[in-house]
Amino acid sequence: MFNQLGVIGCGLMGGSFALALKRAGLVKRVIGYSKSPTTTERAKQLGVIDVAAESALLAVAGSDIVLIAVPVAATEATFKAIRHLVEPGVLFMDVGSTKRDVVDAARRVLRERLPAFVPAHPIAGKEVAGIEHADAMLYAGRQVILTPLMQTDPTLLQKATDVWAAIGCQVLRMSAENHDAAFAAVSHLPHLLAFAFFSAVAKQPAGRDFLSLAGPGFRDFTRIAASDPTVWRDVLMSNREEILKQSQRFRHTLDALEHVMKQGNSEALEGLIRDAASARASWQMQQPKAGGNR
Amino acid sequence: MFNQLGVIGCGLMGGSFALALKRAGLVKRVIGYSKSPTTTERAKQLGVIDVAAESALLAVAGSDIVLIAVPVAATEATFKAIRHLVEPGVLFMDVGSTKRDVVDAARRVLRERLPAFVPAHPIAGKEVAGIEHADAMLYAGRQVILTPLMQTDPTLLQKATDVWAAIGCQVLRMSAENHDAAFAAVSHLPHLLAFAFFSAVAKQPAGRDFLSLAGPGFRDFTRIAASDPTVWRDVLMSNREEILKQSQRFRHTLDALEHVMKQGNSEALEGLIRDAASARASWQMQQPKAGGNR
Numbered sequence: 001m002f003n004q005l006g007v008i009g010c011g012l013m014g015g016s017f018a019l020a021l022k023r024a025g026l027v028k029r030v031i032g033y034s035k036s037p038t039t040t041e042r043a044k045q046l047g048v049i050d051v052a053a054e055s056a057l058l059a060v061a062g063s064d065i066v067l068i069a070v071p072v073a074a075t076e077a078t079f080k081a082i083r084h085l086v087e088p089g090v091l092f093m094d095v096g097s098t099k100r101d102v103v104d105a106a107r108r109v110l111r112e113r114l115p116a117f118v119p120a121h122p123i124a125g126k127e128v129a130g131i132e133h134a135d136a137m138l139y140a141g142r143q144v145i146l147t148p149l150m151q152t153d154p155t156l157l158q159k160a161t162d163v164w165a166a167i168g169c170q171v172l173r174m175s176a177e178n179h180d181a182a183f184a185a186v187s188h189l190p191h192l193l194a195f196a197f198f199s200a201v202a203k204q205p206a207g208r209d210f211l212s213l214a215g216p217g218f219r220d221f222t223r224i225a226a227s228d229p230t231v232w233r234d235v236l237m238s239n240r241e242e243i244l245k246q247s248q249r250f251r252h253t254l255d256a257l258e259h260v261m262k263q264g265n266s267e268a269l270e271g272l273i274r275d276a277a278s279a280r281a282s283w284q285m286q287q288p289k290a291g292g293n294r
Numbered sequence: 295m296f297n298q299l300g301v302i303g304c305g306l307m308g309g310s311f312a313l314a315l316k317r318a319g320l321v322k323r324v325i326g327y328s329k330s331p332t333t334t335e336r337a338k339q340l341g342v343i344d345v346a347a348e349s350a351l352l353a354v355a356g357s358d359i360v361l362i363a364v365p366v367a368a369t370e371a372t373f374k375a376i377r378h379l380v381e382p383g384v385l386f387m388d389v390g391s392t393k394r395d396v397v398d399a400a401r402r403v404l405r406e407r408l409p410a411f412v413p414a415h416p417i418a419g420k421e422v423a424g425i426e427h428a429d430a431m432l433y434a435g436r437q438v439i440l441t442p443l444m445q446t447d448p449t450l451l452q453k454a455t456d457v458w459a460a461i462g463c464q465v466l467r468m469s470a471e472n473h474d475a476a477f478a479a480v481s482h483l484p485h486l487l488a489f490a491f492f493s494a495v496a497k498q499p500a501g502r503d504f505l506s507l508a509g510p511g512f513r514d515f516t517r518i519a520a521s522d523p524t525v526w527r528d529v530l531m532s533n534r535e536e537i538l539k540q541s542q543r544f545r546h547t548l549d550a551l552e553h554v555m556k557q558g559n560s561e562a563l564e565g566l567i568r569d570a571a572s573a574r575a576s577w578q579m580q581q582p583k584a585g586g587n588r
Contacts, residue, residue, distance in 0.1 A: 073560075123509040143507065172507075185495050186508035190515045193487060195570040196548040201479050202573040204543060212580055213437065213466075214480035215417040217521075220514040221484040225574040227511075232571075233564040240555045247552060249498060254490040258541060261534045266367075270527040276489040277526075279496040280519040286506055 002027045002163075006063035008056045008078055010034040010043035012126060013095045014069030015134025018048050020167040023136040033059035034131075035070075043131045056081040060090075065163070068094040072234040076105035086113040091156045091163075093120040097183065097231070099147045099176035101238040107149075115153040118160040119176065121145045121183075122169060129228040140168035143286060147176040170286065184242035189250060191232055192243060194225035295319075296457075300357035301326040302350045302372055304337035306420060307389045308363030309428025312342050314461040317430040327353035328425075329364075337425045350375040354384075359457070362388040366528040370399035380407040385450045385457075387414040391477065391525070393441045393470035395532040401443075409447040412454040413470065415439045415477075416463060423522040434462035437580060441470040464580065478536035483544060485526055486537060488519035 005027045007014040014032070021027040032049030033056050034040040040052045053059035060066050060082045068078050075094060086092060096102045099119050106117050124142040126133055144164040148157050161171045174182075201207055236243060260268040299321045301308040308326070315321040326343030327350050328334045334346045347353035354360050354376045362372050369388060380386060390396045393413050400411050418436040420427055438458040442451050455465045468476075495501055530537060554562040 123507070125511075143509070145507070181500070182504045182507050185498070185501075185504045186512045190491065190512055192551060193491060193548070194515060194574075195567050196551055197484065197487060197544055198574045199566065199570040200540070200543040200547040202570075202577075203547075204479070206475070207479075210476045210479045211577055213417070213439070213476050214577075214579065215437070216579070217419075217518045218480045218484055219579050220517050221488060222574055222577075223514050224511045225570050227571060229564050229568040229571050232567050233560055236551075236555055236563060236567075237558070237560050244552060244555065246494070247548070250491055250494040253494040253497075254487070254541070257486060257490055257530075258538060261530055261538065264531070266527055266531050269530060270523050272493070273489050273526050273530075274523040276493040276496075276519050277521060277523050280488075280492045280516055283496075283505055283508075283516075285508065285510070285513050 001025075002065045004029045004031060004063045004065075006030075006053070006059040006061075006066040007032040007043075007049060007069060008034075008059050008066065008082070009069035009071075009074075010039050010049060010131050011069060012129050012131070012133050012135075012138070013122070013124075014067055015043060015046075015048040015131045016124075016136065016138035017067050017069065017095070017167075019134055019136035020139055021163070024166050026163060026166055027065070031059050031063060035074075039131060043134075046131060046134070048131060048134050057085055060085040063090065065091045065159075066093070068092065071230055072096040072098055072101060072238050075102050076109060079105055079109035083109055083113060086110055086116050088113075088116060088153070089156075090116055091159050092117045093160055095120060095122055097121060097187070097235045098239040099145075099179045103147065103149060103176045114149065114151045116156060117149075118152055118157055119147045119149075120160065120164070121147070121179065122164070123187075125227075129231065137168075139164070142169055144169040144171050145179055146171060146173050147179050148173060180239050181242050184239055184246045188235055188239055188243045189246040191224050191227060192236060192247065193250070194222055195232075198222050198225040296321045296359045298322065298357040298359075299324045300347070300353040300355075300360040301337075301343060302353050302360065302362045302376070303364035303368075304328040304333050304343060304425050305363060306423050306425070306427050306429075306432070307416070307418075308361055309337060309340075309342040309425045310418075310430065310432035311361050311363065311389070311461075313428055313430035314433055315457070318460050320457060320460055321359070325353050325357060333425060337428075340425060340428070342425060342428050351379055354379040357384065359385045359453075360387070362386065365524055366390040366392055366395060366532050369396050370403060373399055373403035377403055377407060380404055380410050382407075382410060382447070383450075384410055385453050386411045387454055389414060389416055391415060391481065391529045392533040393439075393473045397441065397443060397470045408443065408445045410450060411443075412446055412451055413441045413443075414454065414458070415441070415473065416458070417481075419521075423525065431462075433458070436463055438463040438465050439473055440465060440467050441473050442467060474533050474536050478533055478540045482529055482533055482537045483540040485518050485521060486530060486541065487544070488516055489526075492516050492519040 033053040122144040327347040416438040
């Protein structure tokens, strides 16, 4: 149980975390700050936060848990704004989709205050951004990855684990490096491909007619192409090395498929499709076990 | 109202059409044939067909509507097997995902009997194939594209339009060429990309670990990668020219995105993402209007 949650960045992710903690009875009071005063005010009107703070630093003052839910590219500036109030015993977390850049920024800015920071990436989201879409159930049934450092305070790491588990997440731990390699493959590259594919279809002369014929397969394949441009600009930029590596792998597989198509080699094409289809058919999204924590 | 529906190919598509016509009270009797006698027998056991035919030709005899629901690559052989019983006034349709190859085969084989054939492509399916998954509602609320030829009998074209509309489809007409170009863009290329992407992820050394971290975005993006390999081998092969053209467009857009990532040009990257995201956000899958037919 926490006395006060400080949310820096009252958007979908930060707002949903506040609502989830309230719903679970894990926090007495939520204080929130957003760069735009209108957003902070809106968060208060919607009952997502109880108190509007006038700065990031003021959202930290008096809080025993702080969630930094700003775009990844704004994380370092946020650390700088709050570093004087990063006290031992207070749990600081972020929600960024990339972790090496966040960890690097934390090392640079927080220094001796680094142990208070537990880097976190909840695997949850919506295609709609903003505090209006904040949802107490956004994180329920999802995975959250913690990428602690050698210096991370074990007590705070346990607290972080407990709070995510309490709002229904399965909690995993790994290094920031492994995290970024994995998410380049299973999240960042699919977004890049979906953006590229949707633009390629939409921008061609007959694109409008083509789009009117698209069915459920297309709908699901392109769903993530509607993701927030600011968030994804930052993700693609900050993890670009791993993403470009994964894109190379993808291009090689695509080349192989197109090669057998050009050759007219039906048998080889069927073999390649069968590999993909059977692997996909046997894959299932991980669901948290009862109790959540592992 | 038809007296007898002949289904050649008792799989998901053919079986679902039979069930839909029965449910709508549009047919008195269904006779079915599949290459595998076990499948034909199973279709009868499941009540999808009433009578098992021992050949494609026998499924046509006495039928006033015939659905050819075999893999696209087997269409020409099917035309050859039944051509002697392709009579004027009997409605013949297929369900192939590509239309130029089907139309070419019909021209070659049916010749003076060509007017009886109305090429059809219902935009419906499941990732699971086979008669066990046949579903009377598979086509409800979906689009069906008819690609009639100059020679097509207008009365049969109207009958085809009516029967699809009666089972809940929105019926569109276009040329086989336009059909194939459009579906290369909105269906065939996405399948090719999904196969390529899933294989690329699954086959890398850490693929198994990566897959355990994948979330709902990945799940939806890769859903079509589980599609039937035989069906998609035929589709990708028979429409390869259009698909390869669309793939080139996609690669150019992907190149442009990766170029600005490599440059570190966040602003340009955001612009490209924003184009895709706003186009996708404003796109909606077409839903049939009340009454279905247009």
